[in-house]
Amino acid sequence: MDATEFRRRGKEMVDLIADYLENIEQRPVYPNVEPGYLRSLIPQEAPEEPDTYEDVVKDIERVIMPGVTHWHSPYFYAYFPTASSFPAMLADMLSGAIGCIGFSWAASPACTELETVMMDWLGKMLKLPEEFIAGTHGQGGGVIQGTASEATLVALLAARSRTVRIILANDPQRPETDITSKLVAYASDQAHCSVERAGMIGGVRMKKIPTKQSNKYAVHGETFLKMIQEDKAAGLIPFYLCATLGTTPSCAFDRITELGPICNAEQIWMHIDAAYAGSSFICPEFRPLLNGIEFADSFNFNPHKWLLHWQIPLGRRFRSLKMWFVFRMYGLKGLQDYIRKHVELAKEFETLVRADPRFEISADVILALVCFRLKGSNEMNEVLLKRINNGKKIHLVPCQLSGQFVLRFAICARTTESRHVREAWRIISQLICDRQKRLVNLLSYPINFVVMSQTDVAFHHIYCNF
Amino acid sequence: MDATEFRRRGKEMVDLIADYLENIEQRPVYPNVEPGYLRSLIPQEAPEEPDTYEDVVKDIERVIMPGVTHWHSPYFYAYFPTASSFPAMLADMLSGAIGCIGFSWAASPACTELETVMMDWLGKMLKLPEEFIAGTHGQGGGVIQGTASEATLVALLAARSRTVRIILANDPQRPETDITSKLVAYASDQAHCSVERAGMIGGVRMKKIPTKQSNKYAVHGETFLKMIQEDKAAGLIPFYLCATLGTTPSCAFDRITELGPICNAEQIWMHIDAAYAGSSFICPEFRPLLNGIEFADSFNFNPHKWLLHWQIPLGRRFRSLKMWFVFRMYGLKGLQDYIRKHVELAKEFETLVRADPRFEISADVILALVCFRLKGSNEMNEVLLKRINNGKKIHLVPCQLSGQFVLRFAICARTTESRHVREAWRIISQLICDRQKRLVNLLSYPINFVVMSQTDVAFHHIYCNF
Numbered sequence: 001m002d003a004t005e006f007r008r009r010g011k012e013m014v015d016l017i018a019d020y021l022e023n024i025e026q027r028p029v030y031p032n033v034e035p036g037y038l039r040s041l042i043p044q045e046a047p048e049e050p051d052t053y054e055d056v057v058k059d060i061e062r063v064i065m066p067g068v069t070h071w072h073s074p075y076f077y078a079y080f081p082t083a084s085s086f087p088a089m090l091a092d093m094l095s096g097a098i099g100c101i102g103f104s105w106a107a108s109p110a111c112t113e114l115e116t117v118m119m120d121w122l123g124k125m126l127k128l129p130e131e132f133i134a135g136t137h138g139q140g141g142g143v144i145q146g147t148a149s150e151a152t153l154v155a156l157l158a159a160r161s162r163t164v165r166i167i168l169a170n171d172p173q174r175p176e177t178d179i180t181s182k183l184v185a186y187a188s189d190q191a192h193c194s195v196e197r198a199g200m201i202g203g204v205r206m207k208k209i210p211t212k213q214s215n216k217y218a219v220h221g222e223t224f225l226k227m228i229q230e231d232k233a234a235g236l237i238p239f240y241l242c243a244t245l246g247t248t249p250s251c252a253f254d255r256i257t258e259l260g261p262i263c264n265a266e267q268i269w270m271h272i273d274a275a276y277a278g279s280s281f282i283c284p285e286f287r288p289l290l291n292g293i294e295f296a297d298s299f300n301f302n303p304h305k306w307l308l309h310w311q312i313p314l315g316r317r318f319r320s321l322k323m324w325f326v327f328r329m330y331g332l333k334g335l336q337d338y339i340r341k342h343v344e345l346a347k348e349f350e351t352l353v354r355a356d357p358r359f360e361i362s363a364d365v366i367l368a369l370v371c372f373r374l375k376g377s378n379e380m381n382e383v384l385l386k387r388i389n390n391g392k393k394i395h396l397v398p399c400q401l402s403g404q405f406v407l408r409f410a411i412c413a414r415t416t417e418s419r420h421v422r423e424a425w426r427i428i429s430q431l432i433c434d435r436q437k438r439l440v441n442l443l444s445y446p447i448n449f450v451v452m453s454q455t456d457v458a459f460h461h462i463y464c465n466f
Numbered sequence: 467m468d469a470t471e472f473r474r475r476g477k478e479m480v481d482l483i484a485d486y487l488e489n490i491e492q493r494p495v496y497p498n499v500e501p502g503y504l505r506s507l508i509p510q511e512a513p514e515e516p517d518t519y520e521d522v523v524k525d526i527e528r529v530i531m532p533g534v535t536h537w538h539s540p541y542f543y544a545y546f547p548t549a550s551s552f553p554a555m556l557a558d559m560l561s562g563a564i565g566c567i568g569f570s571w572a573a574s575p576a577c578t579e580l581e582t583v584m585m586d587w588l589g590k591m592l593k594l595p596e597e598f599i600a601g602t603h604g605q606g607g608g609v610i611q612g613t614a615s616e617a618t619l620v621a622l623l624a625a626r627s628r629t630v631r632i633i634l635a636n637d638p639q640r641p642e643t644d645i646t647s648k649l650v651a652y653a654s655d656q657a658h659c660s661v662e663r664a665g666m667i668g669g670v671r672m673k674k675i676p677t678k679q680s681n682k683y684a685v686h687g688e689t690f691l692k693m694i695q696e697d698k699a700a701g702l703i704p705f706y707l708c709a710t711l712g713t714t715p716s717c718a719f720d721r722i723t724e725l726g727p728i729c730n731a732e733q734i735w736m737h738i739d740a741a742y743a744g745s746s747f748i749c750p751e752f753r754p755l756l757n758g759i760e761f762a763d764s765f766n767f768n769p770h771k772w773l774l775h776w777q778i779p780l781g782r783r784f785r786s787l788k789m790w791f792v793f794r795m796y797g798l799k800g801l802q803d804y805i806r807k808h809v810e811l812a813k814e815f816e817t818l819v820r821a822d823p824r825f826e827i828s829a830d831v832i833l834a835l836v837c838f839r840l841k842g843s844n845e846m847n848e849v850l851l852k853r854i855n856n857g858k859k860i861h862l863v864p865c866q867l868s869g870q871f872v873l874r875f876a877i878c879a880r881t882t883e884s885r886h887v888r889e890a891w892r893i894i895s896q897l898i899c900d901r902q903k904r905l906v907n908l909l910s911y912p913i914n915f916v917v918m919s920q921t922d923v924a925f926h927h928i929y930c931n932f
Contacts, residue, residue, distance in 0.1 A: 007481060010484070010552075036602065039602065046591055047797045049799060056790075065576075068576050087522075089562045089563065097487060097555060100534060109497055110530045157667065181643040201667065324522075
């Protein structure tokens with residue numbers, strides 16, 4: 001394919017994409033395929049001679065689309081959002097064409113420099129303390145990591161190295177393996193499993209801090225202080241706390257204004273993981289949720305979750321182009337409006353749930369995630385979720401809170417409107433009207449868990465890979 | 467921006483990209499900017515109100531392009547290639563539009579399944595042993611990692627866990643920290659610094675195996691055997707070898723047919739890092755370089771370096787779409803032709819260098835990388851490289867081999883032809899004719915190292931991030 005043909009095929013692809021996104025509501029949000037469906041649809045080996053482009057394009061509908069979970073459908077309420085927008089797609093096209101690998105300044109100066117400045121823009125949008133900004137002479141600054149998991153790991157490794165250095169300065173003869181074998185990191189029992197994994201990779205012990213059993217699921221200062229005092233008395237070395245703002249299961253906020261001073265006094269590195277909630281802090285009304293950041297050593301969030309440029313994990317690509325296009329084409333106000341609209345839609349859904357006495361809200365609704373469940377057994381809620389996802393009209397995933405099976409309703413798509421939310425509620429509540437009796441009956445029979453086990457996979461993976 | 471506007475803007479972007487790539491030869495391959503150039507060209511904060519799209523597009527030429535190192539220029543001979551092609555760009559557009567995050571099967575079945583099958587296609591193209599293929603019932607299979615660095619780390623963590631498990635099975639009372647404090651990993655002294663970093667992250671000791679001081683720079687079995695015997699006698703536990711096929715400095719090949727049986731006998735995990743050279747194994751004439759793979763526990767390479775779909779590091783995107791488009795639009799033969807053409811161009815350059823008695827070849831030319839230098843001091847070669855890169859017509863980076871400063875000439879761009887290679891040689895050799903005397907004279911004066919220090923950054927980063 002030469003440039004002339006690319007001009008033609010590229011324009012066709014633009015139309016294909018616009019068609020796909022304009023008509024995404026017509027597609028079932030969750031695919032109707034069994035594991036292994038794809039392998040039989042395509043050859044076992046790469047072709048010796050080139051295929052035609054027409055054949056490749058035909059296979060998009062034949063092979064790919066039947067197996068796609070449509071994350072940008074307004075009926076997608078699972079996991080957390082992964083934002084997408086037309087400016088982001090345009091920037092991505094350009095980034096692909098430039099195709100540089102920005103592993104050093106010289107390898108592509110624009111790539112390194114735009115990233116630095118875009119991270120400053122972002123930091124200023126969040127009103128981060130001055131120490132987090134690079135500026136022209138600053139010591140701070142941000143970097144785009146592949147995923148939040150990497151950010152947590154990098155912060156833990158930095159903390160490990162800092163603590164070992166401090167201890168060796170006072171006690172140069174102490175073997176480093178003796179120090180590391182006594183290090184303890186901490187995170188909420190609601191924290192993402194990537195935090196636990198960071199501890200395993202870094203070869204340090206990781207302890208879970210119990211959260212209060214109210215609807216808050218937040219780590220409190222006194223609980224943390226008690227744990228570190230006990231650990232120090234036992235000869236261990238507390239060195240790292242990963243505090244979460246907006247947990248994956250219920251969007252809970254650890255009390256960093258209490259935790260921060262403790263960390264600072266004890267020379268414990270405080271890392272803040274705000275993967276989902278971070279984007280909301282660009283709105284003044286949500287910024288107080290970030291109070292306490294001034295005590296933190298490091299901070300990460302995923303703009304791709306909520307700021308309309310999906311997928312930061314572009315490794316060494318020209319990743320900041322996307323942020324630049326999006327920030328400029330929306331403006332700060334446009335992005336704030338976007339966040340606010342999602343939060344309002346979640347409140348609307350919460351109101352609908354609260355008005356129905358068969359249901360209960362399982363955690364405070366602070367941003368755009370509603371955790372809810374049928375009053376009653378876990379089994380009944382599991383069956384409800386199975387029915388919802390089997391219907392293919394809307395898609396949700398579950399979480400576990402205080403041992404309860406809970407449904408998570410996350411506002412995700414750029415195009416979700418009030419009518420979609422109301423329809424989602426109509427589907428859910430009608431399913432109960434139609435099926436409640438049968439749901440209960442079903443429980444006395446063995447349930448076909450084929451679909452449920454798929455949801456289970458997703459469920460575990462929320463904690464493992466999300 | 468709505469879908470209607472995206473149709474228009476997307477098509478304009480397709481034309482902009484085609485124009486850029488059709489005329490890339492006219493641009494200086496290496497930018498003429500100083501560090502920090504970009505910050506003053508754009509505002510210090512994101513705009514409150516949206517910018518116009520016209521302004522954003524205008525800024526591509528005003529702000530971005532002056533600072534781009536053009537990796538796809540046929541005058542780019544630095545680092546290693548990062549392949550790009552029109553089918554890859556089309557696939558990337560589609561991947562961006564689907565915008566799913568494939569962290570589990572249910573999160574987007576097509577995304578998971580196409581990746582599995584594409585990795586099988588790739589494994590079969592390389593004629594990997596059956597154990598590496600997933601198939602319908604296999605235990606093997608591949609996964610797209612973000613970068614080769616991650617692949618090395620993941621393999622090391624798997625090896626660490628396997629060895630700890632084996633030792634604990636025989637000696638359940640032994641503390642795990644005692645085991646890990648005695649583990650030793652090994653890699654060539656020519657290996658990429660990401661290997662050393664993997665050891666640091668994993669908290670294990672990493673030893674460098676000296677390579678023979680011929681033009682081969684390969685790890686031999688006897689050297690390795692001697693090292694592990696000494697380490698075992700000292701109470702250490704050898705557990706992991708990262709063998710390299712195609713090192714970054716000189717594209718050297720460790721002798722895996724000798725190393726593999728030693729690893730298997732000693733229960734040492736053999737990982738093979740073939741980041742650059744791996745792609746060439748799709749050609750039968752280069753496949754013997756992979757002999758010994760049957761002894762390996764894991765294997766990684768970067769198809770984006772040489773198989774025309776740049777940038778595997780797409781994190782959790784629908785990454786395999788790109789491979790599918792490219793494999794089909796080129797066919798195996800087309801990809802083989804592509805590799806062979808690059809290797810031939812390198813041979814052509816090697817012939818030109820060998821014909822000039824002022825120069826010497828510093829390492830065997832096996833694939834498409836030529837390591838060469840002026841006979842004489844390191845300083846003279848440093849100045850030569852500085853002159854070459856200052857000229858902005860062609861771009862090269864250096865490496866260090868046996869203490870010598872060496873120039874690396876890597877065939878990188880899809881569009882590089884014999885005429886570009888001959889012109890590159892004309893530029894280099896003319897620079898010598900014109901400047902040789904002045905080069906020598908310059909050495910007695912302090913040299914302005916501003917540009918050189920940028921190249922130095924790249925130089926170090928080859929080892930640190932490449």
